[in-house]
Amino acid sequence: MGAAKTPPSRRTLLTIYRRLLDRFGPRGWWPADTPFEVAVGAVLTQSTAWANVEQAIAALKRARALSPRRLLGAPIRQVARWIRPAGYFNLKARRLRALVAWWARRGDPVITTRRQPVAALRRELLMIYGVGPETADSLLLYALGRPAFVVDAYTKRIFARHGWAPWGASYEELQGMFTRRLPPRAAQYNEYHALLVELGKTFCAKRRPRCHACPLRGVGAVRLEAGARMVY
DNA sequence: AGCCAGGACTGAG
DNA sequence: CTCAGTCATGGC
Numbered sequence: 385m386g387a388a389k390t391p392p393s394r395r396t397l398l399t400i401y402r403r404l405l406d407r408f409g410p411r412g413w414w415p416a417d418t419p420f421e422v423a424v425g426a427v428l429t430q431s432t433a434w435a436n437v438e439q440a441i442a443a444l445k446r447a448r449a450l451s452p453r454r455l456l457g458a459p460i461r462q463v464a465r466w467i468r469p470a471g472y473f474n475l476k477a478r479r480l481r482a483l484v485a486w487w488a489r490r491g492d493p494v495i496t497t498r499r500q501p502v503a504a505l506r507r508e509l510l511m512i513y514g515v516g517p518e519t520a521d522s523l524l525l526y527a528l529g530r531p532a533f534v535v536d537a538y539t540k541r542i543f544a545r546h547g548w549a550p551w552g553a554s555y556e557e558l559q560g561m562f563t564r565r566l567p568p569r570a571a572q573y574n575e576y577h578a579l580l581v582e583l584g585k586t587f588c589a590k591r592r593p594r595c596h597a598c599p600l601r602g603v604g605a606v607r608l609e610a611g612a613r614m615v616y
Numbered sequence: 617a618g619c620c621a622g623g624a625c626t627g628a629g
Numbered sequence: 630c631t632c633a634g635t636c637a638t639g640g641c
Contacts, residue, residue, distance in 0.1 A: 472637055
């Protein structure tokens, strides 16, 4: 199998960040008008292409249903119809209801969670049905402006392919790789994750990675030896 | 015609 | 805890 995995140094992490920023420019994430829309999108985008999520969000807006009151007032069946383009619509309708119920109970979390420590708030989010590690961190970072580093499938794939992390690394291991070396600044975490997603979509596809045009070419040691598991 | 997309839950071993 | 099965539409 591949050589021993060497975690990237702080310097390497910054080099990666710089290269991505130079190539792609600021991504301006999250693509949404309000924090509540971010929250809705965070659930809808689970294992789903963003183009599909956009259609679902548009449908919600068209129906004037993109608010806690409207979403909680509508029958679960109706919600499922609105978000149909996002896939897994029955499942996501339930998850959405759970998250929106929390949002309403909290009464605009952007304000009410301001004094709450990130770790405690993260644990609270993880209690919500349908909110796992990535969705919790996305909510913290992109809806609530907290310094939570988001790890997704692209992050795992990119760092495994470059030999910076084992293919089976857990979410917390990957996240710790960043948070243990970078200062907890929401602005940078925001941009870093958005850039990794852009890199993933553009150059690090699951089946046909375009390693020759990749902006990270030459950084670290790309390990794409034949036989390597190409999952994640 | 497949293959895959900005995951999480569930039940089994 | 690890792991396969499940959920489903739309774009390439």
